Amino acid sequence: MQRTLHVNAVELKNVTKLLAGNPVISGLDLILKTGEATTVIGHNGSGKSTLIKLLAGIFEPTHGVINRMTARTAYVPESFPEQIRFRLREYLLLLGKMTGRHENELIKEIGIYADMFGITTYLDVPLKQCSKGTKQKAGIIQALLHKPELLLLDEPLTGLDPASQNELLNQLIELKQELTIVFTAHELLLVAGLADRVIEIKQGKIVSDQSSAKRELYRSIKVTCTELVDFKVIPGVITVHATGNQQFVLNVQAAKSDDVLKYLLEHQCSILQVETGNEIELVS
Template sequence: MILKEISLSIFQGEKVAITGNNGSGKSSLLKLIGGIFEETAGQVKRSYINVGYVPEHFPENIRFKLQDYLILVGKMTCKSDEDILKRIGNYAELFAITDFLTTPLNHCSKGTKQKAGIIQALLKKPDLLLLDEPLTGLDDNAKIELLNQLNSLQREKTIIFTAHEPLLIEGLADRVITVESGRIIYDAKTNKKEKFIYIKAKIPTREIIGPSPKVVDDKTSCQGELIGMEERRLQREQNEGETTGSSRARGKRPSRNGNQPHVMVMNQIIEEIPAVTYKFIGPDSVEIIVPAQESDEILAMLLKRGCSIFELTEKR
């Protein structure tokens, strides 16, 4: 007997983590809750709900392209091809795999396959989403990305998942169940702490020398505009004989240990980012702290401004 003396109730909208050692019975409990396994004794009462299931290991022998596979799954529940394609497009954008829709699944990375597994379950419009070790095999950045995306799903959706990683348990679950030798030994609500993402980024810098640089493409537009604005402001002040609190000879470019133009450009880029706080960690690098729920938007803003991200860390 794999599970014994089990007694629990799970309510709509709960996010439940099932934890335990390998072989403890947590995956079996997950499948029993979803009706994938049937009880051999006792009774399981399930509401008439739609269940989406994401296995721990995505099948390796599927030769479909990612989008073709999702279309096939979507046709089981969606009424029209237009509706299927629209929902696939929305989820592909949400999970950041739009660029891989025409890639054969057996050529996709573990992280992309894992997201495809979640999307195929969501296409069924489940009331209950079951995930078996969803972070297995993912790198740290992919784990944080997937966690943020799961948190972005509708609050009323019930999610039950097995996990070892504290990241997913602390970041998603509002209730934790621990299984040992087929029995539930712990079942309690959790207090979720607010999460923050620490972003380390390299900021594009450029000396202010001569006339404003011309904008030649989208990648340099933000940088060029900032430098040009600052140079024009300095020129106006020089022409009007104004001072701004630092000694400045007429007709000469301001300098502070030779680094002031760099700092001006970096400050103007960073000040546009709605961060909790930030600090410079090098001549052209900065560490920015942002709320986890806003991290995707802020990362996009940084990339649009020509910044390069070299480290992401989640903390509470």
């Protein structure tokens, strides 16, 4: 797929969306550039998912205008349908055929994507027996079979374990070279690794739109804590992953890691491992 730089993919002009008579998106103006990876952040109920559905054409605006310049758009919802009876390969092939593509071409492409996403061994497993992570990857693959120019993802990391989050993140970064991507997210890891631009929505309005980021070293701290500790209130902590047996892995800003270590020791935590990581993008 050829990327065309400096061309708008979607334009929203004074867009308002009412649901049940209530404004979920209010007077929103937005231009999305081709080739950008944009994340939409905000609290639950802020309008993130509604905006994604407006971009996808699932919703149309109550007021205002949306101009979609991309020929093909693919949308991946947060939740995968639970009662699909097909095996994974059958499901992907069926949806691929709906686009009018030839079966032989689809079989080859499904194999390529399955290998890329690490789910080749699950291709003949019924979808209802697959993990959430495998279903999430299947959702992205079925979207890619449509050869989209614009890929829309609603909370792609929700419910995945840390290893699956990192794996999926790396695959999306690889796809970023060929697509315009818009996604909603809570996880800073995804925002940091993938987004060129971060848009924050509050009560259906854009309150922040940043395309710049700063680079910063981080450290990974593995700890055991017998007491209940709210890690997310510690200044400098970026992400927290529970690994079981009262063990946690904290990604922290390197500049504040000494203060984090001091805090952990003061709260009866045992430090198991400290590693310096590569640079990641932290939203300015």
